[in-house]
Amino acid sequence: MGPAHIGILGLGTVGCGTVNVLTRNADEISRRAGRQISIAAACARNLTRRRDCDTSELNLTTDAVSVVENPDIDVIVELIGGESPAKELVMAAIRNRKHVVTANKALIAIHGNEIFDCAQQHGVVVAFEAAVAGGISIIKAIREGLAGNRIESLAGIINGTGNYILSSMRDHGDSFDQALRQAQNLGYAEEDPTFDIEGIDAAHKLTILAAIAFGIPLQFDKVYTEGIRNISTEDIRFAEELGYRIKHLGIAKRTTTGVELRVHPTLIPERRLIANVEGVMNAVLVNGDAVGPTLHYGAGAGAEPTASSVVADIVDVVRALTTDPNNRVPHLAFQANAISDIPVVSPGDFETAYFLSMEALDRPGVLADVTRIFGELDISIEAILQREPVEKNTAQVIILTQETKEQRMMQALVQLEELPSIMDAVKRIRVEHLSYSAT
Amino acid sequence: MGPAHIGILGLGTVGCGTVNVLTRNADEISRRAGRQISIAAACARNLTRRRDCDTSELNLTTDAVSVVENPDIDVIVELIGGESPAKELVMAAIRNRKHVVTANKALIAIHGNEIFDCAQQHGVVVAFEAAVAGGISIIKAIREGLAGNRIESLAGIINGTGNYILSSMRDHGDSFDQALRQAQNLGYAEEDPTFDIEGIDAAHKLTILAAIAFGIPLQFDKVYTEGIRNISTEDIRFAEELGYRIKHLGIAKRTTTGVELRVHPTLIPERRLIANVEGVMNAVLVNGDAVGPTLHYGAGAGAEPTASSVVADIVDVVRALTTDPNNRVPHLAFQANAISDIPVVSPGDFETAYFLSMEALDRPGVLADVTRIFGELDISIEAILQREPVEKNTAQVIILTQETKEQRMMQALVQLEELPSIMDAVKRIRVEHLSYSAT
Numbered sequence: 001m002g003p004a005h006i007g008i009l010g011l012g013t014v015g016c017g018t019v020n021v022l023t024r025n026a027d028e029i030s031r032r033a034g035r036q037i038s039i040a041a042a043c044a045r046n047l048t049r050r051r052d053c054d055t056s057e058l059n060l061t062t063d064a065v066s067v068v069e070n071p072d073i074d075v076i077v078e079l080i081g082g083e084s085p086a087k088e089l090v091m092a093a094i095r096n097r098k099h100v101v102t103a104n105k106a107l108i109a110i111h112g113n114e115i116f117d118c119a120q121q122h123g124v125v126v127a128f129e130a131a132v133a134g135g136i137s138i139i140k141a142i143r144e145g146l147a148g149n150r151i152e153s154l155a156g157i158i159n160g161t162g163n164y165i166l167s168s169m170r171d172h173g174d175s176f177d178q179a180l181r182q183a184q185n186l187g188y189a190e191e192d193p194t195f196d197i198e199g200i201d202a203a204h205k206l207t208i209l210a211a212i213a214f215g216i217p218l219q220f221d222k223v224y225t226e227g228i229r230n231i232s233t234e235d236i237r238f239a240e241e242l243g244y245r246i247k248h249l250g251i252a253k254r255t256t257t258g259v260e261l262r263v264h265p266t267l268i269p270e271r272r273l274i275a276n277v278e279g280v281m282n283a284v285l286v287n288g289d290a291v292g293p294t295l296h297y298g299a300g301a302g303a304e305p306t307a308s309s310v311v312a313d314i315v316d317v318v319r320a321l322t323t324d325p326n327n328r329v330p331h332l333a334f335q336a337n338a339i340s341d342i343p344v345v346s347p348g349d350f351e352t353a354y355f356l357s358m359e360a361l362d363r364p365g366v367l368a369d370v371t372r373i374f375g376e377l378d379i380s381i382e383a384i385l386q387r388e389p390v391e392k393n394t395a396q397v398i399i400l401t402q403e404t405k406e407q408r409m410m411q412a413l414v415q416l417e418e419l420p421s422i423m424d425a426v427k428r429i430r431v432e433h434l435s436y437s438a439t
Numbered sequence: 440m441g442p443a444h445i446g447i448l449g450l451g452t453v454g455c456g457t458v459n460v461l462t463r464n465a466d467e468i469s470r471r472a473g474r475q476i477s478i479a480a481a482c483a484r485n486l487t488r489r490r491d492c493d494t495s496e497l498n499l500t501t502d503a504v505s506v507v508e509n510p511d512i513d514v515i516v517e518l519i520g521g522e523s524p525a526k527e528l529v530m531a532a533i534r535n536r537k538h539v540v541t542a543n544k545a546l547i548a549i550h551g552n553e554i555f556d557c558a559q560q561h562g563v564v565v566a567f568e569a570a571v572a573g574g575i576s577i578i579k580a581i582r583e584g585l586a587g588n589r590i591e592s593l594a595g596i597i598n599g600t601g602n603y604i605l606s607s608m609r610d611h612g613d614s615f616d617q618a619l620r621q622a623q624n625l626g627y628a629e630e631d632p633t634f635d636i637e638g639i640d641a642a643h644k645l646t647i648l649a650a651i652a653f654g655i656p657l658q659f660d661k662v663y664t665e666g667i668r669n670i671s672t673e674d675i676r677f678a679e680e681l682g683y684r685i686k687h688l689g690i691a692k693r694t695t696t697g698v699e700l701r702v703h704p705t706l707i708p709e710r711r712l713i714a715n716v717e718g719v720m721n722a723v724l725v726n727g728d729a730v731g732p733t734l735h736y737g738a739g740a741g742a743e744p745t746a747s748s749v750v751a752d753i754v755d756v757v758r759a760l761t762t763d764p765n766n767r768v769p770h771l772a773f774q775a776n777a778i779s780d781i782p783v784v785s786p787g788d789f790e791t792a793y794f795l796s797m798e799a800l801d802r803p804g805v806l807a808d809v810t811r812i813f814g815e816l817d818i819s820i821e822a823i824l825q826r827e828p829v830e831k832n833t834a835q836v837i838i839l840t841q842e843t844k845e846q847r848m849m850q851a852l853v854q855l856e857e858l859p860s861i862m863d864a865v866k867r868i869r870v871e872h873l874s875y876s877a878t
Contacts, residue, residue, distance in 0.1 A: 001765070021587050021729045031654055031777035032586050034765065129584070135730035137584025145568070145576025147471050148460050148750025215470055273712055273736060283734075290460045291574035291747035294737035295722075297712060298730060308730035311587025319766045326440070326473065327758045338470035 003036035004318040006101075007067040009089060010079035011044040014103050014130070016053035017303030018079065018310045023054070025311075033315045041067045052303065068093040075317050077310060078102040087111050094118050094126070099321070101313040103130035103306055109204035112211075112218040116331040123325045127313035132205040133158050133282040135305030136298040137312060142286060143212050143333040149288030151213040153253040155266075155434060158205040160280035160300040161189045161196035162228050162248040166265075167278045170236050170245070176229060188280055188301075198227035199248065199263040206250035209284070210261050213252060214342060215334035219261075222344040226264035235357060235429065238398045239267050242383055244355070245275040246429065258343035260350055267355050267431040273297075274434065285434060293436040348407035353382070353431035355400055356413075361421040362388060362395040370397065370422075373415045379404045394423060400431065442475035443757040445540075446506040448528060449518035450483040453542050453569070455492035456742030457518065457749045462493070464750075472754045480506045491742065507532040514756050516749060517541040526550050533557050533565070538760070540752040542569035542745055548643035551650075551657040555770040562764045566752035571644040572597050572721045574744030575737040576751060581725060582651050582772040588727030590652040592692040594705075594873055597644040599719035599739040600628045600635035601667050601687040605704075606717045609675050609684070615668060627719055627740075637666035638687065638702040645689035648723070649700050652691060653781060654773035658700075661783040665703035674796060674868065677837045678706050681822055683794070684714040685868065697782035699789055706794050706870040712736075713873065724873060732875040787846035792821065792870035794839055795852075800860040801827060801834040809836065809861075812854045818843045833862060839870065 008015055022029065022037055030036045042055070043064045061067065068076055068089050076093040078100060080086045086107050093100050094115070102108065108115070108128045119126045129139045133156065142151065157163050164186075165179040174182070180197065183189035195201045203223040211218045228248050239246050244267040253260045268275045273295050277283040282300025287293050299305035320328055330336060360366045367384065374381055385398040401409070409428065416426050447454055461468065461476055469475045481494070482503045500506065507515055507528050515532040517539060519525045525546050532539050533554070541547065547554070547567045558565045568578045572595065581590065596602050603625075604618040613621070619636065622628035634640045642662040650657045667687050678685050683706040692699045707714045712734055716722040721739025726732050738744035759767055769775060799805045806823070813820055824837040840848070848867065855865050 017729075025587060025589050025728070028589050028654070029587060031773045031779075032582075032769070034769070034774045135727075136733060137580055140579060140584050141576055143471075144755060145579050145751050146747065147754040148464060148468060148747045150464050150467050215467070273715060276712060276715065288574075288747060289464070290456075290743040290750070292738045292744055294575060294735075296733075296735060298733035304729040305731055308585065308587045308727060311729070312584050315586040316583060319768065322766050323762050327761050329758065330471070330473070334470045335473045340470075 001035040003038040004075065004321065005038050005040040005073050006075040006077055006314060007040055007070060007073040008042040008077045008079060009064050009067060010081065011042055011051055011053070011055070012079065013303045014306045014310065015079040016051050017307035018077065019053040019058070021304060021307040021311050029311065029315065033318055035318065037314055037318065040073050041070055043067050064089050065092065068098065069096060073098060074321060075099045075101060075314060077314065078104060079310070083107060083110060090115060090126070091118060094122050094124055097122050097124055099124045099317045100126045101310055101317060102126065102128050103310055105131040105201065105204040105208065109207040109218055109220040112208070116336070119331065120336055125317050125320050125328060126331060127317050128208070129313045130306050130309035132208050133284060134298065134300040134302060135308040136282060136284065136296050136300070137309060138209065138284050138296050139212060141296055142209065144329060146286065146288050146291060149290045152287045152289055154209055154213055154284060154286045155249050155251045155274070155432065156209065156284035157247055157274065157277050157282050158250050158284065158300065159196055159202040159248060160282055161193065162202070163277065164188050164280045165197070166228060166231065166246055166248060169231070169233050173233055175233060176231060197229055199225040202248065202250045202263045206252060206261060206263055209250070210252035210259065212333035213286070214254065214259055215332070215338065215340055216259065216342050217339055219344060222261055224262040224264070224347045228265050230427065231265050235427070238357065238385060239355060241385060242400055243270055244268060244431070245270050247275065249432065251432065255345055255351070257349065258345045260345045262350065265429050267429055268434055272434050287436045348405070350406040351403050353401055353403050353433070354409055355429045355431050356398070356426055358397050358416065358426040359394050359423040360397045361423070362393050363421065366421045369419050370416065373412055374401065377408055377412050379408060379412060440474040442477040443514065443760065444477050444479040444512050445514040445516055445753060446479055446509060446512040447481040447516045447518060448503050448506060449520070450481055450490055450492070450494070451518065452742045453745045453749065454518040455490050456746035457516065458492040458497070460743060460746040460750050468750065468754065472757055474757065476753055476757065479512050480509055482506050503528050504531070507537065508535060512537060513760060514538045514540060514753060516753065517543060518749070522546060522549060529554060530557060533561050533563055536561050536563055538563045538756045539565045540749055540756055541565065541567050542749055544570040544640065544643040544647065548646040548657055548659040551647070555775070558770065559775055564756050564759050564767060565770060566756050567647070568752045569745050569748035571647050572723060573737065573739040573741065574747040575721060575723065575735050575739070576748060577648070577723050577735050578651060580735055581648065583768060585725065585727050585730060588729045591726045591728055593648055593652055593723060593725045594688050594690045594713070594871065595648065595723035596686055596713065596716050596721050597689050597723065597739065598635055598641040598687060599721055600632065601641070602716065603627050603719045604636070605667060605670065605685055605687060608672050612672055614672060615670060636668055638664040641687065641689045641702045645691060645700060645702055648689070649691035649698065651772035652725070653693065653698055654771070654777065654779055655698065655781050656778055658783060661700055663701040663786045667704050669866065670704050674866070677796065677824060678794060680824060681839055682709055683707060683870070684709050686714065688871065690871065694784055694790070696788065697784045699784045701789060704868050706868055707873055711873050726875045787844070789845040790842050792840055792842050792872070793848055794837070794868045794870050795865055797836050797855065797865040798833050798862040799836045800862070801832050802860065805860045808858050809855065812851055813840065816847055816851050818847060818851060
C-alpha cells in the first residue's frame with residue numbers, strides 16, 4: 001500500500017514530539033502499520049519560531065483551513081489544544097471526511113458528544129488516546145482490553161503537575177507554594193497553574209474515562225472537582241503517621257444509585273501500588289468485575305510520551321481507513337445507540353471515609369465533645385491522633401472516620417465548628433481504601 | 440447485525456470462566472460489540488463432570504472436530520491448553536476459515552510461527568491476549584498502544600505461582616518447599632509444579648512478548664531459563680538488607696549485538712513499583728524509546744481474569760470478521776513480511792549485575808583474596824556484607840557487583856570456588872536496576 005498522508009495542526013511540544021517520533025521510528029512504524037505515514041502538511045501560527053523538531057523537510061503553513069481542506073490528506077492530527085479554534089478545525093475536518101487524531105482533553109470532554117455524533121454521520125474516526133494520561137494507552141485498555149467486563153470503578157493520578165507538587169511536599173517537606181514554584185521552574189506547571197492544581201485538567205480526563213468505562217455520555221459539568229491548594233505539609237505528615245499518602249485522584253465509581261464522578265485530594269493506604277506513583281508519572285487503577293484490579297502506569301505528559309499515544313492512534317486510524325464503519329471500535333467504547341443515562345450521584349450522596357484535622361483547645365473533655373457528635377450521627381471513628389504544637393495551648397486533633405455519606409459528614413462538621421473548643425474550620429480530606437481483590 | 444457464533448473447546452477453569460463472563464455481562468458486551476455473542480457449541484471431554492458454570496443452556500458435545508467443522512460457527516475459542524490436540528484443532532479451524540481465540544501460551548510460543556502463517560494464508564485472525572499475563576491486556580498494549588515506539592526492553596512478573604512462592608517466603612519466612620506446598624493447597628500451583636517453578640511457563644510468555652515487542656520470530660528454544668528452586672529465605676533476607684527484592688522475571692532486552700531473552704530470579708531495587716507486586720499478581724514493565732517506562736499490572740491467572748482477556752479477543756475478532764485482512768493488526772505486531780532476524784544473545788554475553796552468596800572461613804585475608812579476583816577481572820564491587828552464623832567458624836559473604844558480562848562472572852566464580860577459604864559453591868543471582876526515566 002502507498003503511504004497514508006497526515007496533516008498536523010500545531011507544532012508546540014506535542015506537535016514536535018510527534019514529528020520527531022514519526023521521523024525517528026519511521027521504519028518500526030511502517031513495519032507495524034504495513035505502510036508509511038507521511039506528513040503532507042504541518043500548520044503552526046508562527047513559522048519563524050525556533051522549534052524542538054526539524055521542520056526543514058515539512059510542508060509548513062500558517063493556514064490551518066488549507067490543511068483540513070487538503071484533498072490529499074487522510075488524517076488530521078489536532079495538537080493545538082484548547083476549545084477554539086481546535087473545535088472548528090476538527091469539525092471542518094470531519095465534514096471533509098477526514099479522520100482525526102487529537103490530544104485535546106478539553107475538546108473531547110466538553111464537545112466530544114457533538115464531535116463523535118458528527119464523526120459517525122460522516123463515517124470517520126476521531127481518536128483521542130493522547131487526551132488522557134499521556135503515554136499510557138488507557139483508552140485502548142478500557143475500551144478494548146477490558147471489553148468483557150462490567151467496569152465497577154476507576155481511580156487515577158491523571159495530572160502530573162499535581163502529583164509532582166504533592167510528591168515533593170512529602171519528599172522534601174516543601175510548602176505547597178514552594179513545590180508549585182519548583183514545578184513551574186522545571187516546566188511541569190504553567191505560569192497560570194489553575195487548570196492543573198484546581199483539578200480542571202483531571203476533571204476533563206475523568207469525564208472521558210468515565211464515559212468509556214460505563215457507557216455514559218461525556219458530562220464534564222457534572223464532575224465534582226476540588227483542587228490541592230489547601231493541602232499542607234502537616235496534612236501529608238499526619239496522613240503518613242496513619243499509614244496513608246495524599247494523592248490528587250480522579251474517581252469514577254458505580255453505586256446503587258448511579259455513578260460518582262469526582263476529583264479531589266484523597267488519602268490512600270501507602271501499601272497500594274498507586275500510592276507509590278511519584279513525580280509527574282500517572283497511573284490509573286481500573287476495577288472490572290471479571291478481571292479484578294488492574295493498574296496502568298506511565299508518563300502522563302511530555303513531548304514524546306504524548307506523541308507515543310498520538311502515533312499509536314495514527315496507526316490505528318490508518319488501519320481503519322478501509323474498514324466498514326460499523327465494525328470499528330465505537331468512540332466511547334459502547335455503540336452510540338447503546339449509551340445509557342445512568343444518573344450522576346450528587347456530592348451529598350458520595351460515600352467515603354474521611355481524614356479530619358482541627359485545632360482544639362488543649363483541655364479535658366474536648367475529645368468527649370468531638371466523639372459525641374460522631375456517635376450521634378452514627379459515624380464510626382477509625383483512629384484519633386492528638387499532637388501538641390510547640391507554642392499555643394491548643395492541640396491538633398486528627399480523626400480518621402469510616403465510610404459515611406458526605407451530607408452526614410457536613411452535618412458533623414457544622415456541629416464540630418460550633419464547639420467553643422474547636423478553633424477555626426475543620427479541614428476534611430476524603431479517604432479511599434482502593435482495596436479490590438481479584439476474583 | 441445478527442449474533443456472532445462462537446464454539447468453545449474446553450470447559451475447564453478458563454472455559455467455565457468464559458461462559459460465566461459471556462453470560463453475566465452479555466448486555467455490556469453486546470453494547471460494546473454492536474452484536475450479541477452466542478455460544479453455538481461447547482466441547483468437553485467428559486459431559487457428566489461437575490463444572491463451575493451453568494451448562495444447561497449450552498449445546499454440549501465431546502466431539503471437538505464437529506465444532507471446528509460446524510459451518511455456523513465464526514470463531515473457535517480454544518481453551519484446552521497444551522500442544523496436542525489443541526494444535527491440530529486450531530489448524531483445522533483455520534483451514535475451515537474460522538477465526539481463533541486462544542489462551543494457550545505453549546501452543547503460541549512453540550507453534551505460533553506455523554499457526555500465524557497458516558492463518559494469514561486463510562485470511563483469518565488468531566488472537567491470544569489471554570496467553571500472557573491473564574487479565575492484563577499486555578499484548579494489545581505493546582502491539583497497538585505502543586505502536587509508535589522502538590521497544591527497548593521489557594521485564595515481567597509473568598508467572599503468578601512463582602511470585603506467590605517468593606512473596607510468601609519473604610512475608611512469612613517460609614522455606615521454598617513450605618511456600619510451594621501452600622501454593623499447591625491454595626490451588627495456585629499444580630501437583631507437578633515444574634512448568635511454573637522452573638520458568639518454562641514464563642519462558643513461553645516471554646517468547647510471545649519478545650516477538651511482538653521487537654518484531655522477531657517466536658523462538659522459545661532460544662530463551663535462557665532458570666527456575667526459583669534454589670532461592671533460600673536467607674537470599675531473600677540478604678537482598679532485603681541491601682534494599683532489593685527477589686522476583687522471578689522474564690526479561691527481553693535489546694543490546695548492541697542482538698536481543699537478550701532470559702527468565703531467571705532477579706534482584707530488583709525495592710523502590711520500583713514492580714518490586715512491590717505481590718502474591719499471584721502479574722506485572723509487565725515495558726520501556727519504549729518515546730513513552731519511557733510503562734507498567735501494566737493485574738491478575739495473571741484465574742478463571743475470570745483470563746476470561747476477561749478471552750472475551751476481549753472475541754469482541755476484537757468479531758469486529759474484524761468483515762475487515763479487509765490487510766488492514767488488521769498483524770499477529771506479531773509487525774507485518775509478516777517485516778519480521779526481522781535480530782540475533783539472540785548467548786548467555787555468556789548477558790550483561791547484568793550480580794548478587795553472590797558464599798560461605799567463607801572466618802579468618803583474616805579471605806576478603807582480600809576474594810576482592811583480588813574481582814579486581815583482576817575488572818568487575819566492580821558495589822557492596823559487601825559479612826554475616827557470622829551462630830555455630831560454625833565460617834561467615835556468609837554477600838557481594839553485590841556492578842554490571843559485567845556473564846562469561847567474566849563465570850571465570851570469577853571458578854576462581855572463587857578454587858580458593859581454599861571458600862566452602863561449597865558460590866550462589867549467584869542476577870540483579871537488574873530497571874531504572875528507566877521517561878523522556
